[in-house]
Amino acid sequence: DTGVTQSPTHLIKTRGQQVTLRCSPISGHKSVSWYQQVLGQGPQFIFQYYEKEERGRGNFPDRFSARQFPNYSSELNVNALLLGDSALYLCASSYGGETQYFGPGTRLLVL
Amino acid sequence: SQQGEEDPQALSIQEGENATMNCSYKTSINNLQWYRQNSGRGLVHLILIRSNEREKHSGRLRVTLDTSKKSSSLLITASRAADTASYFCATRSAGNMLTFGGGTRLMVKP
Numbered sequence: 001d002t003g004v005t006q007s008p009t010h011l012i013k014t015r016g017q018q019v020t021l022r023c024s025p026i027s028g029h030k031s032v033s034w035y036q037q038v039l040g041q042g043p044q045f046i047f048q049y050y051e052k053e054e055r056g057r058g059n060f061p062d063r064f065s066a067r068q069f070p071n072y073s074s075e076l077n078v079n080a081l082l083l084g085d086s087a088l089y090l091c092a093s094s095y096g097g098e099t100q101y102f103g104p105g106t107r108l109l110v111l
Numbered sequence: 112s113q114q115g116e117e118d119p120q121a122l123s124i125q126e127g128e129n130a131t132m133n134c135s136y137k138t139s140i141n142n143l144q145w146y147r148q149n150s151g152r153g154l155v156h157l158i159l160i161r162s163n164e165r166e167k168h169s170g171r172l173r174v175t176l177d178t179s180k181k182s183s184s185l186l187i188t189a190s191r192a193a194d195t196a197s198y199f200c201a202t203r204s205a206g207n208m209l210t211f212g213g214g215t216r217l218m219v220k221p
Binding site: 004033035037039041042043044045048056058088090092098099100101102103104105107 | 141142144146151152153154155156159199201203208209210211212213214
């Protein structure tokens with residue numbers, strides 16, 4: 001089985017720009033979650049989607065938004081990028097159970 | 112904000128030795144999970160222990176949970192160089208959201 005895939009793997013943007021990150025969950029998984037991991041810290045929860053509906057939102061500004069498509073893939077959008085948005089963005093999928101399966105992440109650098 | 116705190120932040124041991132990492136958390140939980148991360152890449156799920164369990168084993172891994180002290184420990188026995196990674200505890204409360212600690216960076220020297 002193919003695991004969780006994310007694209008792109010790396011991305012460089014400048015302050016004020018917008019970015020879209022993509023995630024494809026494991027086949028059959030209907031839940032997708034997004035996490036931000038700043039260098040040297042643990043991941044922080046951003047969003048969770050289940051069956052295309054938002055089920056949870058972390059403590060992130062409105063510049064962060066996400067959506068889930070009918071095929072359960074997901075996009076994370078970040079507007080008006082700040083230097084502090086530089087991080088590894090992780091996507092995780094689950095069937096609805098307790099274990100989340102993580103993708104390799106997208107490393108975003110904001111200059 | 113991070114719910115859990117791992118201790119120690121960094122650990123260096125020789126191959127063959129045991130490695131113990133501790134995690135403390137603040138609120139009631141449904142379960143606690145441990146993940147491994149190699150070189151800043153994706154996280155790999157290692158083991159899950161539910162709030163009504165006290166100990167769980169998986170291969171060379173042993174996890175304990177003390178809900179009265181809001182703490183957990185991960186023991187890796189007979190460590191190998193390939194165990195070099197960062198280890199994170201994550202708690203699950205209401206919903207499916209995971210709250211991670213800051214991680215323990217383990218280095219196993221050959």
